[in-house]
Amino acid sequence: xxxxxxxxxxxxxxxxxxxxxxxxxxxxxxxxxxxxxxxxxxxxxxxxxxxxxxxxxxxxxxxxxxxxxxxxxxxxxxxxxxxxxxxxxxxxxxxxxxxxxxxxxxxxxxxxxxxxxxxxxxxxxxxxxx
Numbered sequence: 001x002x003x004x005x006x007x008x009x010x011x012x013x014x015x016x017x018x019x020x021x022x023x024x025x026x027x028x029x030x031x032x033x034x035x036x037x038x039x040x041x042x043x044x045x046x047x048x049x050x051x052x053x054x055x056x057x058x059x060x061x062x063x064x065x066x067x068x069x070x071x072x073x074x075x076x077x078x079x080x081x082x083x084x085x086x087x088x089x090x091x092x093x094x095x096x097x098x099x100x101x102x103x104x105x106x107x108x109x110x111x112x113x114x115x116x117x118x119x120x121x122x123x124x125x126x127x128x129x130x
Contacts, residue, residue, distance in 0.1 A: 023062055027071040027088060034074065034091075036062045043076075045091055054091045064108045075117065077105025083119060099127065 026033040031048035038061035045054040060080035067074050067088055074086040081100030086093050099105060103122025110117050117129040 023065055025065040025067050025074075027067045028069045029071045032071065032088070034065065034067070036065070038062070038079075043091060045088070053089070056091045056093075064105055066108055066110055068110070068114060075108060075110065077108050077119060079104045081105060081121065083108070097129075099125075102127075 020037065020039070021035050022038045023036040024033060032053065033046055033048065035044045035046065036042070036058070041058050041061065043056050043058050043062065044052055046052055058076075058078065060078040060082065062076050062078050064077035065074065066076075071088050073094070074088045074091070076084045076086065078084070081098065081102060081104055083097040083099055083105055084093060085095040099119065099121055102125040105119055106122055107120040108117060115130050119127040119129065121127070
């Protein structure tokens with residue numbers, strides 16, 4: 001079995017990043033993937049070969065992530081109740097929705113046609129966005 005590339009880990013990829021990788025999501029087409037460390041509150045975008053393409057600080061730990069099937073956008077839900085929409089190829093923030101009164105965003109799912117987003121919050125609320 002091949003050893004994983006140390007360049008593909010958040011810990012090995014940056015001297016300023018500490019803590020374990022808590023969340024990983026891989027893009028469908030390119031093989032690029034995101035890695036997140038809750039302790040460091042950083043989001044990283046890597047190629048499948050371990051080359052870092054982007055790194056951004058995030059205000060709260062990310063609990064849920066979805067990458068669109070064509071790799072165009074990324075939807076994130078965090079512990080502070082923020083739902084954010086980012087461009088996948090550079091992690092640029094495009095829009096956010098504040099659901100903080102309902103607690104952390106624990107999970108999210110997008111319909112196959114990408115028209116309906118369902119968000120599950122810490123207080124038991126479910127939101128359907130289209």
